[in-house]
Amino acid sequence: MSERVTRRQAALAAAAEEDTPIVSNNEAVAMNGNGNTQTAIPSDVDAVGPRENIFVFWPNIIGYFRIVLAIASLYYMPLHPRTCSILYSVSCLLDALDGYAARYFQQSTKFGAVLDMVTDRCTTSCLLVFLSSAFPRWAIIFQGLISIDFASHYIHMYATLAMGGSDTSHKSVDKSRSWLLNLYYTNKTVLFMCCALNELFFIALYLLSFSSPLLSPQLLEPLGESKATAIQTGAQVNSSVLRQLFTNPYSAGALEMARANKMDSTFPWILAGISAPIMGLKQFLNILQLVKASRWLAEGDVRSRKAAGLPKKKGNKSS
Template sequence: MAENIFLFIPNIVDYLRVITAFISFYYLPTDPWSASFWYLLSGLLDAIDGHLARMLDQGSKLGAMLDMLIDRCATMCLMAALCHFYPKYMLFFQFSMALDITSHWFHVQSSLMKGGESHKKLDLSANPILKHYYHNRIILFVMCSANELFFCMLYLTYFTPGPTLLGIGLFQAILYISAPLSFIKAGISILQLIAASKNIALIDQSDREARKTK
C-alpha cells in the first residue's frame, strides 16, 4: 500500500504551523501578546518538523516546499502588518518582502532544475558563502532566528519597549542586537538570487547547445 505523503507527521506539523500563524495574524492589529505567542509557537513548530522528518525518515519534497513557503508567507504577513504600523518605512518592508520571496523562489527553482532535493542542499560548486550558510545548521539557525527576531521586535516595540534593563527596554535591546544580523541575511538573500540566476542561465545555455547539436 502506497504511503500517504500528506499524512507524514512533519507535514501535519506544517499544517499546524499554518493554523497557528493565521491565529497570530488575527491578533496582530490589536493584541501584541497573543499575536507574539502564536507567531512564536508557529516558529517553534518550524524547528520541530525538520527533526521529525529526519528521525522518522519522512522527508519529502512536499514537506520541503511546505516548510519554505510557510516561512516566507509568515514573515511576509508580519511585514505587511509593519507597513501599517510604520508607514514611513513601507518601501523598506516592501523591498524586504520582494527580496525574500524572489531570492528563495529562484533558489528553489534552480535546485529543482539541477536535481536538488531541497533548497537547503547545495552542490560544492555553489557560492562558498551560501554553502556555509545552508550546510552549517548553527549559522542557518542563528541568521534565520535573528531575522525573525528583528521584525518581531519591530512589531512589539511599536506597542512597548519592554521591561527596562540598564536603562533600555528589553525589546529595544533585542531589536538593536538582531538588526545587523538581519541586514547580513538580506545580503545573503541577494547573493542567493544572483547565484540562482547564474545557475538557471547556465542550464539555459546547456539546453540551447544541446538543441543545436541535434
C-alpha cells in the same frame, strides 16, 4: 496452422529458458505505444507495498499546526502584541522541530519541504505587511524585503529543479557556487540562528509599534475633542455580533485597547539591537542566493542554446 502452432511452441520454449515474459501484440502496444515488446513495469505502487499517506506524516502535521498558530497570531496582531508575539514565536520555533521529526521518523518528503518553505515565506510576509502599515514612512523598505525574499527563494527552487534535477534538494548548494550559501544550508546551527534572529528582529519592530514614541508617536498623542467626536460618530456596524468579532481599528474602543496594550520599549529595543546584524546577514544571503541562482540558470541557457546550434547564422541573401 500446424506451422503457427510449432512457432508458438518454439517461442514459449525459448522464453522459458530465458525467463522472459511473453506478451501479445496488443499488450505490447498498450505498454509502449509503438508495438515494441518491453518488460512490463507495475504502474501501481500498491502492488509493491502499502500506500503511504504523505499528508499525515508527523513533520507535515507539525507544519499544519504552524499554520494554525500563524493565523491565530494574525488575528491578535492589531491589538494584542503579547499574545500575537507568543503565538508567532512558537510557530517559528516549530520550524526546527519538523525537520527533526522528518529525520527521526524517516519522513522527509518534497511536499514537506515545500510546505515548510511556503509557511515561512507567508508568515514573514504577513508580519512585514503589518509593519508597513504600522510604520508607513518605511513601507517601501518592508515591501522590498518581501519582494527579495519571495524572488530569492522562488528562483533558487526553480534553478535547483531545472539544473539539478527533481531529486536534488534546494539545500544542496555546492561550495563552488557559494561557500557561504553552502555553510548556511548545511550547518544546522547557522541556519537556525539566521532564521530565528531574522524573525526576532521583525517581532521586535512589531513590539516597538506598541511601545516606542520615536517610531509610533501617534499612539501617545492626545486625540482632542474634534478627533474623538469624529471617531465616535464614524462608520457603525449594525450587528452587535460583528462589532465584537471585528473591532473597528479606527474606533475609540480600539484606540483605547491599543493604548492599554502599550508596553515598555526597553526590551524590544534590546531585541532589535541584538538581532539587527543577523537580519542584515539574512537579507544579504537572500540577495546572494538570487544572484547565484540566476547565474546558474543562465549557464544552463548557454549550454542549451549551444546544443541547439543557436544563434544560427543567417545565409547570404541572393541578389
